[in-house]
Amino acid sequence: MSGDHGAGSRDGKFPFPWLALAVTLAIQTLVAVAVYCAPVMAPVAARDLQVPPSAIGWFIATVYLGSMVGSVTAGGWVARFGPIRVSQVGLALCLVGLALAASSSLPLLLLGAFVIGLGYGPSTPASSQILVRATPPSLIALTFSIKQTGVPLGGAIAGALVPLLVLALGWRSTAFAVGVACLVLALAIEPWRTRYDRGLDVRAPRSLAAAAAPVLLVLRAAGLRQMAVASFVFGGVQITLVTYLVTFLTESFALTLVLAGLVMAASQVASVAGRVLWGVLADRAFARRTMLGLLGIGMGFSALATLAASPGWPTWLLFVFAAVFGSTAVGWNGVYLAEVARLAPAGKISEATGGCLFFTFLGVVVTPPAFNAVLALSSSYPAAFAAFGVPALAIGVWLLATR
Structure with a gap:
């Protein structure tokens, strides 16, 4: 379609890449639903599996362990097979993982979490390849931010829809239904392979040994290395919010699963608006590094604000708190990925993205177990949230001080 252009169209005069954005946004949204449906189902599934609800942290850690493998190997797979084909395989893996996770066996559940992560990990490197080819430099932060709204959109859909599906179908059938939706999308994007899976390199490395190359690329480049450090901390804060918010609200505020899911949905919707706004500001008003520093400070203070939370808070205040926390802790990714794309060496965007991710x-892998440890020691969700807000605050100040 006329809205998408190849890498050679770099003069900033071509139209906004609507098609590329629509395809990548749909993929990002649905793989996010596949990941974030688990924290929403946790209070119900935990009772069925006879584990504490906070054990969801181990499930999410395992998901992102798989995502680490999926992201660092994605560069070679994308170069060899194309971003659409890699995205289709990722969506199919989400179905397989959710089907395994819906079993009654805890080992199979954890294996399913790892497989979901393998499907989730390549989605961002693949979409980065598509968007960079189709987007003018003047719109890169905005475009990446809009595409990355798929993550909170997925969280919002999970928060609003999954509790209703759980009540109607049970958590196992709900997990399988989400997986089937992933497979349907994988089939639906097949017509776009001829447009986006071009210029393939059949000699591109695809082994696990080659996965070290993106990581080494990041470690050797000072700018990319700094982004990796920031994202390590920011990703941890983001996952504490997404993983534990529903359980925090049901256990500490005695909210119903449906109402707690709606509060989570509000946090994700706010982050959708935040991602777009932060992207516009990063393109028009601030340097991207400055924007990331401000967001680090915002999410740090939001996490510390949980120390003031109490069961006496009115419901509307919970929604406001979740919206502010979500807009910062889940709203930074698009600006971050745009900055990574800018810092990446020529022809190495997928590799740099995969390495930073x-x-x-x-x-995201190490934070949930650490959160559980703080929670066990303090018996306080606010204390655990605050413990991970302090490093985010420090990183935010550092990014501003070293511009």
Whole structure:
């Protein structure tokens, strides 16, 4: 379609890449639903599996362990097979993972979490390849931010729809239904392969050994290395919000699963608006590094604000708190990915993105178990949230001080 152009169209005069954005946004949204349906189902599934609801942290950590593998190997797979084909395989893996996770066996559930992560991990490197080819430099932060709204959109859909499906179908059938939706989208995007799966390199590396190359690329470049450090911390704060908010609200505020899911949905909707706004500001008003520093400070203070939370808070205040927290802690990714794309060496955008995401996902892997440890020691969700807000605040100040 006329809205999409190849990499050679770099003069900033071509139209907004609507088609590329629509395809990548749909993929990002649905793989996010596949991941974020688990925290919403946790209070019900935990009772069925006879584990504490906070154990959802181990499930999410395992998901992102798989995402680490999926993201660092994505560069070679995308170069060899194309971003659409890689995205289709990722969506299919989400179905397989959700089907395994819906079993009654805890080992199979954890294996399913890892497989979901393998499907989720390549989605961002693949979409980055599509968007960079189709987007003028003057709109890159906005375009990446809009595409990355798929993550909170997926969280919002999970928060609003999954509790209703759980009540109607049960959590196992709900998990399988989400997986089937992923497969349907994988089939639906097949016509776009001829447009986006071009210029393939059949000699591109695709082994696990080659996965070290994107990580080394990041470690050797000072700008990319700094982005990786920031994303390690920011990713950890983001996952604490997404993973534990529903359980926090049901256990500490005695909210119903449906109402707690709606509060989570509000946090994700706010982050959708935030991602777009932060993208516009990063393109028009601030340097992207400055924008990321401000967001780090915002999410740090939001996490610390949980220390003031109490069961006496009115419901509307919970929604406001969740919206502010979500807009910062879940709203930084698009600006971050645009900055990574800017800092990447020529022809290495997928590799740089995958390498940086390795560290993002590493933060997401180690944070839930650490959160559980703080929770066990303090018996306080606010204390645990605050413990991970302090590093985000520090990173935000550092990014501003070292511009």
